[in-house]
Amino acid sequence: MPTPYTFLYQIGFTPWEASDDRGPLPQVLAARPPGRALDTGCGSGRQSVLLAEHGWQVTGVDVVAKPLRAARACALAAGVDQQVRFVRADVTRLGDGLPGAPFDLVTDVGCLHGLSDGGRRAFTAWLSEHTTGGADLLVSAALPRRGIGPRGIDEATLGSLLGPTWSVVAVTSPDGVGRGPLAGAQFRWYHYRRD
Numbered sequence: 001m002p003t004p005y006t007f008l009y010q011i012g013f014t015p016w017e018a019s020d021d022r023g024p025l026p027q028v029l030a031a032r033p034p035g036r037a038l039d040t041g042c043g044s045g046r047q048s049v050l051l052a053e054h055g056w057q058v059t060g061v062d063v064v065a066k067p068l069r070a071a072r073a074c075a076l077a078a079g080v081d082q083q084v085r086f087v088r089a090d091v092t093r094l095g096d097g098l099p100g101a102p103f104d105l106v107t108d109v110g111c112l113h114g115l116s117d118g119g120r121r122a123f124t125a126w127l128s129e130h131t132t133g134g135a136d137l138l139v140s141a142a143l144p145r146r147g148i149g150p151r152g153i154d155e156a157t158l159g160s161l162l163g164p165t166w167s168v169v170a171v172t173s174p175d176g177v178g179r180g181p182l183a184g185a186q187f188r189w190y191h192y193r194r195d
Contacts, residue, residue, distance in 0.1 A: 010066065017044055017067075021140070021174045023189035025107065028136050029054045035104030035132075040091050040123075041111025045071025045084070052080035056105070059098060060086045092119035094126045102132045112158075113141035114150030124161040128194070137166065137192040142178060142185040149182050158190055166192045 025047065034055035039048040042060030044067045051058045052075065062068050068086045075081040089097035091111055106127060112120060127137065142152035155171055169191040178185035 017046075022047070022050070023138060023140055023174065024170060024172065024191045025050070025138055028105065028138065028191070032104075032136070036101065037105040037107070038098075038103040038130075040106065040108045042071060042086065043067045043109075045074045045086065047107050047109060048084050048086070049074050049078050049080055051105070051107075052083040053078060056083065058084040059103075060084060061089050061091060061094070061098070062086070063088065063090050091115070092122040094123070094130070098130075102130050102135070104132050104135050106131060106135065106137045108138065109140045110142075110150065112139055113153045120153075120161055124163075128163065128165055131194050133194055135194040136169075137162075137190075137194070139190040139192075140174075140187060141190065142182055142187050145182075145185050149185075152185065155188070155190060158192075162192060165195050167195060169193050 029051070035057070037051045037056040037058045039045070039051065039058060039060040042048050042062050045060050048058045048060035048071060060071055062071075065088055068088055071086050072081070075084045075086075087097055092115060112123060115123060131137070139158065142150055144152040144154055155168065159166070159168060171191070172189045174187050174189060177183070178187060
């Protein structure tokens with residue numbers, strides 16, 4: 001499953017891994033009891049490990065093998081390796097590699113905004129079929145842009161993809177702008193809740 005991220009991880013150019021922005025995740029964790037979480041495009045597993053440290057049973061998914069090895073090591077070092085499972089899978093075909101049990105929380109830090117239109121539709125359709133009522137979805141994404149790297153996504157497009165079973169809770173703007181291939185890009189955190 002070669003992607004541009006395979007190459008970028010291979011050469012060690014991963015500016016997105018340096019961000020410590022967790023968006024609304026701390027508030028969501030404080031407001032609801034632990035359940036089952038899915039961390040899509042999990043990279044080196046920072047969000048997954050944080051979720052597991054808060055008692056969640058977590059599945060972290062990424063298409064690139066190298067950061068998944070780092071994620072497993074991170075979970076082991078944090079003592080949460082029994083609560084988190086890392087799976088190499090394509091988020092546009094999650095039915096090929098994940099169990100059908102529904103998730104209560106889904107995080108997406110920089111994954112959805114880089115997918116093709118068909119990939120976005122496949123991913124969001126899968127989400128709606130594999131999340132519980134009241135599930136939270138947290139998406140960090142660049143606003144629509146031109147140039148190399150992910151093309152971004154806006155609230156209207158995301159809402160249209162998710163459909164009427166999801167309602168927007170909040171849209172926030174983190175401090176700063178993108179780095180690396182996303183230099184200068186403006187980002188948003190989208191918090192949706194399934195009805």
